[in-house]
Amino acid sequence: xxxxxxxxxxxxxxxxxxxxxxxxxxxxxxxxxxxxxxxxxxxxxxxxxxxxxxxxxxxxxxxxxxxxxxxxxxxxxxxxxxxxxxxxxxxxxxxxxxxxxxxxxxxxxxxxxxxxxxxxxxxxxxxxxxxxxxxxxxxxxxxxxxxxxxxxxxxxxxxxxxxxxxxxxxxxxxxxxxxxxxxxxxxxxxxxxxxxxxxxxxxxxxxxxxxxxxxxxxxxxxxxxxxxxxxxxxxxxxxxxxxxxxxxxxxxxxxxxxxxxxxxxxxxxxxxxxxxxxxxxxxxxxxxxxxxxxxxxxxxxxxxxxxxxxxxxxxxxxxxxxxxxxxxxxxxxxxxxxxxxx
Ligand code: PHE
Numbered sequence: 001x002x003x004x005x006x007x008x009x010x011x012x013x014x015x016x017x018x019x020x021x022x023x024x025x026x027x028x029x030x031x032x033x034x035x036x037x038x039x040x041x042x043x044x045x046x047x048x049x050x051x052x053x054x055x056x057x058x059x060x061x062x063x064x065x066x067x068x069x070x071x072x073x074x075x076x077x078x079x080x081x082x083x084x085x086x087x088x089x090x091x092x093x094x095x096x097x098x099x100x101x102x103x104x105x106x107x108x109x110x111x112x113x114x115x116x117x118x119x120x121x122x123x124x125x126x127x128x129x130x131x132x133x134x135x136x137x138x139x140x141x142x143x144x145x146x147x148x149x150x151x152x153x154x155x156x157x158x159x160x161x162x163x164x165x166x167x168x169x170x171x172x173x174x175x176x177x178x179x180x181x182x183x184x185x186x187x188x189x190x191x192x193x194x195x196x197x198x199x200x201x202x203x204x205x206x207x208x209x210x211x212x213x214x215x216x217x218x219x220x221x222x223x224x225x226x227x228x229x230x231x232x233x234x235x236x237x238x239x240x241x242x243x244x245x246x247x248x249x250x251x252x253x254x255x256x257x258x259x260x261x262x263x264x265x266x267x268x269x270x271x272x273x274x275x276x277x278x279x280x281x282x283x284x285x286x287x288x289x290x291x292x293x294x295x296x297x298x299x300x301x302x303x304x305x306x307x308x309x310x311x312x313x314x315x316x317x318x319x320x321x322x323x324x325x326x327x328x329x330x331x332x333x334x335x336x337x338x339x340x341x342x
Pocket of ligand 1: 170171172173214215252255286287288309310311312
């Protein structure tokens with residue numbers, strides 16, 4: 001029986017070594033160490049051996065049992081380690097490989113123009129004030145002196161939402177009301193950049209979505225002279241120090257008086273060309289003194305405070321600056337256009 005035990009140990013070890021995968025281990029354990037396994041069988045039969053042999057047999061059987069159990073654990077660990085190694089080698093990342101080059105990005109031309117505008121007004125003490133794209137009819141129109149059915153509503157074809165009285169702002173001017181209500185009765189010097197939306201036929205000159213930058217200055221002694229000074233300085237900063245400007249009387253329901261500002265044509269220098277339609281002038285923004293009723297709607301007393309406001313389109317400014325002849329390029333996402341401003 002001793003021989004049998006020795007032979008069993010040898011066979012078990014040999015088979016264990018031959019196992020290539022973790023899954024095969026369980027079969028081996030059942031066959032040799034399991035309740036009906038070969039070793040258990042021998043252990044059971046020790047009772048039938050002559051009494052004087054039993055202690056030695058028992059001892060040897062126990063030694064073989066422990067040895068095989070240990071061998072089993074060792075083998076399991078070795079196989080686990082091998083498996084982990086194999087996975088590492090297969091899925092490992094070679095950190096020494098050179099990376100794939102990432103093309104550096106650049107700012108969209110509208111963003112670049114916006115930032116230029118921020119810098120120019122920032123230097124004159126204007127802060128950026130944020131206002132939402134989704135507005136109420138009250139802010140977008142009514143508090144700006146445009147009641148329902150006012151003919152001036154025709155100036156802004158509007159995207160309405162399914163909620164009554166809520167729309168996509170047609171201009172950044174409702175931000176004037178928000179800024180005034182936030183800061184009243186303090187003086188104000190802000191610009192309000194953001195997207196505007198108009199329900200319009202999209203053409204080379206009209207988009208349904210575009211940016212505007214609104215400006216608002218309110219104080220105790222703000223005059224039309226301040227308006228002209230600030231906007232003339234702006235025009236010369238963004239279009240060049242030699243720019244001539246002119247203010248033409250105009251109409252906006254929320255400013256009185258109102259004026260549009262033109263610069264002499266950046267293409268022909270005022271001689272007349274296709275871009276300025278032979279007039280020598282280019283319109284770049286709308287402006288005016290804040291209407292007394294609008295001041296009141298913002299919380300200010302027009303007997304104490306006055307203010308000026310203006311609104312411009314950065315895409316239009318970029319079009320004039322870079323002689324871009326179609327506003328649709330801006331948001332068509334054609335890299336051949338956008339990369340010219342990288
Ligand atoms: N909101 C006007 C527009 O979209 C522009 C404007 C702003 C005019 C502020 C005067 C004062 O056309």
